[in-house]
Structures are given as structure tokens and as C-alpha cells.
Amino acid sequence: MALNAKYLDKLPYRTYVLLGDSEMAEGSQWEAIQLAAHYKLNNLIGVLDVNRLGQRGETMLGWDLNVYEKMISSFGWKTIAIDGHSIPEILAAYAEALLGTDQPTMLIAKTIKGKGVSFIENKNGWHGKALKQEECDRALKELGDVDKSVRGEISLPEDLKPKEGPPKGVPKKIDYPADKPVPTRKAYGNALARIFPQFPHLVSLDGEVSNSTYAEIFKEAYPDRFFEMYIAEQNMVGAALGLSRRGKIPFVSTFAAFFTRAFDQIRMSQYSDPNIKFVGSHAGVSIGEDGPSQMGLEDIAIFRAILNSVVLYPSDAVSTEKLVEEAAKHDGIVYIRTTRSETPILYRPDEPFKIGGSKVLRKSEGDIATVIGAGVTLYEALEAYESLKKEGILIRIIDLYSIKPVDETTLREAASATKSIITVEDHYPEGGIGEAVKSALAASAVPIYSLSVTKKPKSGKPQELLDYEEISRKSIVSKIRELI
């Protein structure tokens, strides 16, 4: 929210963050503290309540305000230590905060948990406990003559919003030569830059890998709309939520695998009516040589598990461009999975794509099974189709580019027509495409076979790894033969 005020909307509102001392053990705090100083957010005020007691006992630093000051100021913040029970000190600190500085300010307040109630004050064992009626009566008595009938209202701050004109234009047409393979991650970067005139609220955030995710294409075109978030994925997602709450459409990109690091922030964002697009590149074993640490193999599972999320997995540049546009239009959490290596162009520039759709790429009366792929495995399925066709064996091929919501109608039709279903995915078996299809067809009583990554992945050439994990054309052909 503070980034938005300073760099995008250029409005004078301030952002306040209330922090507990116990949660200063969390790394995400230090990500935010570091980045706020880097961006010189002199419109951001933190209020750190140092009451010494966590849920089950004392914090690491207790009441050592001096250490908190050293830590936080070493990260580039102005700090003001106060007695958190002294109204004059609190007022003076708020007045002093942000004055004549290009730094964010942290008020560090020494407080006593349960102050004023003798049997609770500074005592362990009361965290998150409700008082019994007689305890409550006693507490109120100790706090003085409490008039329980007093009611009032705290006036909300003015909600400053920028003046806004109409969209600045319409996107250029998609134009990829039909015979030149393009990595979908690059099509993502192209798409962001292409659609910006239509979506002027669009912002791009990237975790120090914009030359790999291709967010750099957008950055170069619209540097004012790009934020380098460095290798701090938790804070990147938190910042995206703030931007989204201020009316922006953040596209957040990093390697698919690295979103696992921010899964708590992704999970929590769903409860704040977010409008965030996550884009994970370098999905699956098909990234090749870089090895398992860099392979997104659980990303579909985590994003599917978010309530009302949309999960998209385009296989070529055209569908990527179209789906990035659909994601920008959609209000909510969208995840787009992109691929490192080049993939051939499958679709004409005017082919329509929609959230919840799919494409039937091969279909005939005599299909003996349906093979469902997305991303790299779709090409493996198409290769399997070609070699089986030579033997007179026909299979149906579906591009399941929308994994959630999934195109149940098309899946049911294929199940009923071809009697068996094979899913192929570059992802671990749980929570991925296989289980999405099984859930969609659970009441249909059709047998479903799933090919997925089931061995500890290695470093190698992409095709070698697809073969090793038995998710390539060879394994699809074997599975079809087995069914026959």
C-alpha cells in the first residue's frame, strides 16, 4: 500500500502496520523491513508492541528495546523507542515519525501485557484466553470505574484515490510466425507489455529473476509499472495483496518452485478478496539441467487448493497471450504456469481461449482412449498420436489449458465416447492435472490412468528427463498398448 502511494498513485496517505514482538522471529518481517528501506518508503509507519510475552512464554529478546532499535535501524529505518502506556510519548512519537526523513519509521513501544489487571498483568498463560464472568467483573473493577455504556465511533481516514482516465488504448494483435517455436514464459512477457494499454492498473512484480520469467520485457516497456522485489517471495506476495487492495492488478512472477516459499502469504491473501495473478516459470522436470531444487512440481497442487482460484497452463505462445489477457480480466487469484523451453505454435492468432475451457486437438469416431495433456506433455501426446496413427490406432487429444475450473463437459463427453482416460503431466501425482480430471469425472465411473513425475528427479536434458519419469510419448504409447 505504501509502495502504491509513493510510486503509482502518488498520494499523500500513510500506511500503518501493527506488529507483535513475538512475530519479529518471522523472516517475512525482515523481508518487508529490508525492502521498505530500499524503496525509501517514508510514508510507512510500523508500530512494534513489545510486551515480552508470546503465546507460551517469553520472546527471544524480552524487553530489550535497545536490541530491537539496533536491528531495525541497521536495516535502514528510523526508530523511536517509547513507553507504550504513555499517551504523551505516543503522541510525540507519531508527530516525530517520518519527519524530515526518507526512511520508514518504526515506533518501538514497551508495553505490559494485561496492564492494570493484577491477576493477568505481565503474567504468562493468558494468551488467547477469554475471561470468565467473575474474572471479567474483577478486571473491570481494577481498571477503575468503567462505564460500559460508552459508545463512540472512530472516523475512518479519507480514502484517497487517484484521478483516472479511460484505458489508454487497445492491445496490438498477437503475431507469432506459425513455424517458429517460442517459450511460453517469453510469450508471458510479451503479453504483459502488449495488454497494458487495455489494463492501465496492471503492475509487474518479480523476485530477482525477470530475465528468466521474461517480466523484463514489460519492465523495459513500462519501467514505472515494474517493481524489483529481490529474492523475497513472501514479501512480494504481501506487497501484491496491498497493491491489489489499492485497485491495481499485480502480476507476480518467479520460478514456479519458488511460490512454495510464499504459500502462507498466498493462502492468507485469499481471505482479503484479492485480485492477484501469479506466474510461475520453469515448471516441471522439463527445465532440464538445473535440477530438482529449481523444478516446480507441487505448484499446481498449491494453487488448486486455494478457494475459487483459477489455474491455467498454456502450451504455446498464442494460448499464453490469450490466457494472460483472460487473467487480467478476471477478478481474483489466477495462477499461470509457463515453460522454460521453446514449444511450437499450435494455435492461430484468432483462436479463442477462456477460463474453464479446453481444446480437443485430435478427435475421431474410432478413438479408443483420450489422452489429456497441458504444457510440455501436450506435445508428447501429439507425438504419441502420430506414431499410433501409423498403426491405425486412434486416440483423442485434449489440451487442458484450464486446470481449474476444468472443462467438465468436454471431459465427460470424451469419457463417454472413448471409455478410458489417460492424463500426462510434468508435476507430482498429487493435486495436479490427474486429480483435477479424476475429481471432474468422479461420478462418471470411467477408468482414469495417470502418468506423472514419480521418481526423484535428476539433472539432464529435458527429453531425457521426460523419458526417465515416464511422461513422454514413449510412455503414452506403452500405456495405450497396455489398454489394448
Next chain:
Amino acid sequence: MALNAKYLDKLPYRTYVLLGDSEMAEGSQWEAIQLAAHYKLNNLIGVLDVNRLGQRGETMLGWDLNVYEKMISSFGWKTIAIDGHSIPEILAAYAEALLGTDQPTMLIAKTIKGKGVSFIENKNGWHGKALKQEECDRALKELGDVDKSVRGEISLPEDLKPKEGPPKGVPKKIDYPADKPVPTRKAYGNALARIFPQFPHLVSLDGEVSNSTYAEIFKEAYPDRFFEMYIAEQNMVGAALGLSRRGKIPFVSTFAAFFTRAFDQIRMSQYSDPNIKFVGSHAGVSIGEDGPSQMGLEDIAIFRAILNSVVLYPSDAVSTEKLVEEAAKHDGIVYIRTTRSETPILYRPDEPFKIGGSKVLRKSEGDIATVIGAGVTLYEALEAYESLKKEGILIRIIDLYSIKPVDETTLREAASATKSIITVEDHYPEGGIGEAVKSALAASAVPIYSLSVTKKPKSGKPQELLDYEEISRKSIVSKIRELI
């Protein structure tokens, strides 16, 4: 590993950690730095390589070693700044590190990326790039007369291991009065303390919620084997991996929801042959009043997505005790999901439980459907059974306490005997019990219906929330009537 040397094995080995400057943006580093200082790990040496350049450009702090020193020393470390290309300075720093201090030491080394190769040195755009042959030839030439035939071996450090005796005894018998409900999270704490004599390598780590997860029962019995890890879940998982690599059996506990914060560390641990047990309490909407932020609703999905993981979800105190014991015996990653509220005792103390097992609790010839539950939903299924039985409708009930691996034999038998399956779970639909069952029965062509959490959860009484999400006895009964 350093915690292990200092507090458990009491061995004089040192632990070295190599750090890149770019990754100092990650919060997990600051979690580790904070905790290492708290535990006075004067056997731990960090080596921070400050080469200024990240993957796509300069880091936030560039070559400002002074700021790195301030930040790291403010967290309680001894720091030594050096020229990372000066062998004498490096040797002197290693000699000085840890001398006469009860702090960990960080060597902060200024380096030049690509030093000695004119076309790479201190230049952007070479991260992770392999040299072409002619570039390589040129680089070797610039580095001097490089003799490519030189081969050698770096001798490994002595692998110090503690002297070990046999297990100190056998666990006491399980003893829960059959008529007194117990929360499974409490049975978890009891179990840890009970089985320790049989598993002397057992260690407990908890994220500042040991009074909620009941790890405190173990902590009180064996304080030397318990580590308070504060609210820093990423580092807690990292530390568990280190302990596991030194032969310990770490049981890591926090709220089920909070493991989402450490999912990258959990994911990465799978590639280091880990032996770690994760225990998540406060699962599902059944926690009640605390609301969605505290509800574990994606935990089964994330732990199922780990290769070769085991996922257990006991419903009563007896099965919890047995499954904690099975988890301790099993070499690998195990996740145990526990419940906040009390649940009735279902099993006799001598009932056997195993990884990959299940229990058929109600079964007859005339069963018209099978209802599969685990944890809180198992009791809802049993209540549904009772009310349907009064009308002469019989259903089969399965306690699916082992979600991964899943008991395919029993599931297939039930599918074939009862013709339809209903799963009921206190978890989001994706990646949970429903999809585990669908995957197990994918080739069986039986219709499967799943009840799960599908509305944004609220705060309320546990039973109210189960009703609201349509995963209670009422919804099970309705679903059965619908099938009839």
C-alpha cells in the same frame, strides 16, 4: 547441525554455511541468524560472499560491507569483513572466527564475480551461463598458465559421532479410559513422552505454540530434547533437516496451517534423504472460533505432494499414540494431522495400526454406500450411520487414518461391495482425502462423491462450522438419501 553438536551430541565439530549476498533478501536467513545467536551457537561459521551481482542485476546493498556488518552484528553475531580474494585475510579470519566468543561468526567477504576473466569480471548477464569453448579457452588463458591435468582430493573432515548405548527402555502401555474424550493433539504430546525410551534419538521442535500442540508434555518430561524454535517455521524445518542428517528423529510441531509458511523448506528437504516427522494441530474448520487464518485447510494437499511422504490423520487418542510410534519407526517424511477439540475413544489399547492401513468400523451385507472419513469427520459419519440405521438404511464406514499411502485393497473391496463411495473431509477439496480416494480407485470405475470445505470459512462453534461447510452428519445423511 550446530544445535546438535552443541546441545545433543556435545561434539566439537563446526558447521559452515556458505551464503550468497542476493539471498540475504530472504527472510529465512534472518530467522536462522536470529535463532543461532539466541542459542549461542559458537560452533557455527557463516561465509557471506558479497559479489554485488544477483541473477539479473545488482543487489540492494551492493558492496556495502559496512551495512552487512551492522545488520548481522545487530542480530548478535560476531562479524569479520575481509577481501574475499586475499588468501592471508581469509586464513586470518578463519583463525579469528569463534575465538573467545559465545556467538556465531559471519565472515563477510567482498568478492568480484568472474574475477580474473576480463569479459566476465564484475559484469552483469553471466549468471548461470555456461561458456562456449572459445570463451572458455580465452578465460583459462587470462587466468594464467592453467594446467588442466592437475587432480587432487580434498580430504573430508572426520565425521564425529557420539557414543551410543542401546535404547533406554520400552514405552509404557497406552491407557485412556474408554469413556473420556481426549484431543488427539494431547495424545500426540503423551505419545512423544511415552515412546522416548524406545527412540532415544527423538527430538521435539515447536514454533512457539507448544501449549497448543501439546509438545509441552514432552518438553516437561525431557527438557534437554526439546528446542523452542519461536515463530520461525522456515528455520524450524531447516533445523529439523540438519538434526535428521545427524541421526536424530525430529518431531516438528505447529498449527497445521503454519506449515504452509515452510513449504519450500519441506519441499527442499525431500531431496536430502530426510527423516522428519511433521505434526500439525488445529486442522480444519472444526477449530471453531479462531477463524480461517488459523485453520489448516491445505495441509493434506501440501504433504501429499511430497515424494514418498506418509500422511496420517488419526481420529482418537489410541490411534494417535499408535501412529506416532509408527511414524518414529518409519524412515522418511511423515505428516500427522491432529485435532483441536476432544474426540471420543474409538479403539482398544491393543488395536494395531500401520502406515497404509485403514479400519472398517461398520460393515454389513446390505451396505448401500461407503462413507470414508478421518479425524473429526469420522465421528460425523458414525452419527450419520446411527440415524440412517433407524430407518433400515445401512452404510459402510471406513476410518482412513492413513491418507498416504492409502489402503487400496480395502477401498476397492468397499467400492465393489457397496457400489458408491462418499468421502467427507475437513479440508479444501483439492489434494485432500477425496482426491486420494479418487486416485486409489481411478481404475475401478465406481462413482465417488466428495464432501469438503467449499465456502470461505468463518468463525463459529465447531459443529456450526461443520454444518455450514456441509461436511457434518446432516450432509452425509442428505447425500445418502440423494443416492437412494
